[in-house]
Amino acid sequence: MEMTDLLRELTKDEVIKDDDRPDIAIIFSDDPKITEKFDVVIVELKRKGLKPEDNVRVEVQLEKRARGLYGLYPGKVQSLWLYGVVELDNDYKSHLSSAGYHPLYSKGNVFVNTNDITVDWESGIKIPAVRYILDLDAVVNDADARNLTFLNLIKSKFEAQ
Numbered sequence: 001m002e003m004t005d006l007l008r009e010l011t012k013d014e015v016i017k018d019d020d021r022p023d024i025a026i027i028f029s030d031d032p033k034i035t036e037k038f039d040v041v042i043v044e045l046k047r048k049g050l051k052p053e054d055n056v057r058v059e060v061q062l063e064k065r066a067r068g069l070y071g072l073y074p075g076k077v078q079s080l081w082l083y084g085v086v087e088l089d090n091d092y093k094s095h096l097s098s099a100g101y102h103p104l105y106s107k108g109n110v111f112v113n114t115n116d117i118t119v120d121w122e123s124g125i126k127i128p129a130v131r132y133i134l135d136l137d138a139v140v141n142d143a144d145a146r147n148l149t150f151l152n153l154i155k156s157k158f159e160a161q
Contacts (some may be wrong), residue, residue, distance in 0.1 A: 037078040040069055045085045048136070052091040058084035059099075062131065063117055070119040070127065080117060080129040088135045096133055107145055108138025 042065050044058045062082040070077050086092070088109045101111035111133045116126040 035076065037076055038073075039079050039081065040066070040077050041081045041083070042066060042069070043083040043085065046087070048087050050087060052089055052095070055086040055088075055092055056095060058086050058133065059131070066117050066127070066129065067119050070125075077119075077127055080127055082129060082131045084131070084133045085136060085139060086133060088133070101131075101133060104132075106134070106138045108135045110134040110138045 042062055044061050044065070046055055046058055062084055066077075066080050066082065088096075088111075093109065093111070096111045096113075099113070100115065101113045104110040104112050113131045113133075115129065115131075117129040118124070118126050
C-alpha cells in the first residue's frame with residue numbers, strides 16, 4: 001500500500017498537512033489479508049529543531065498508528081516494533097527515563113521500552129510491543145559501525161594466512 005494511502009486510512013479523523021513525510025510502515029507478510037499472524041514495524045521520523053514537547057508526540061503517534069493498523073487487520077498483528085527517530089536533548093531523555101524507557105548501547109542515543117500496547121480498551125486486547133526512541137546519530141553511526149565490522153570480517157576471510 002502506498003504510504004499516503006496507508007496514512008489516510010490510519011488517520012481517518014486527522015488532517016494530513018504534510019503527507020510527503022518519510023514515515024514508514026512494514027507488514028511482514030506476503031498477503032496480510034490471508035496470513036494468519038504477522039509482525040509490524042512502524043517508524044516515525046521527526047525533523048530536527050523541534051521542542052522536546054513536540055518530539056514527545058512521536059510516542060503517541062506510534063501507538064495511534066499501531067491501533068489504526070490493528071483496526072485494518074484485527075486479530076492478525078502478533079507483535080509491534082515501533083521506532084521514533086527524534087532529536088534527543090536532556091529534557092526528553094529525562095522524560096524517557098521516567099516513562100520506563102532504558103538506554104541501550106549505541107554510538108548515538110537509543111532508548112527502549114517493552115510494554116504491551118492496548119489496542120482496544122473495552123475488549124482489553126493488548127499486543128506485545130517494543131518501542132525504540134532514538135536520534136539520527138544512532139541511526140547513522142550505528143549503521144556505519146555495523147557496516148565497517150562486516151567489511152572487516154569479510155576482508156579478513158580473504159587475506160592470505
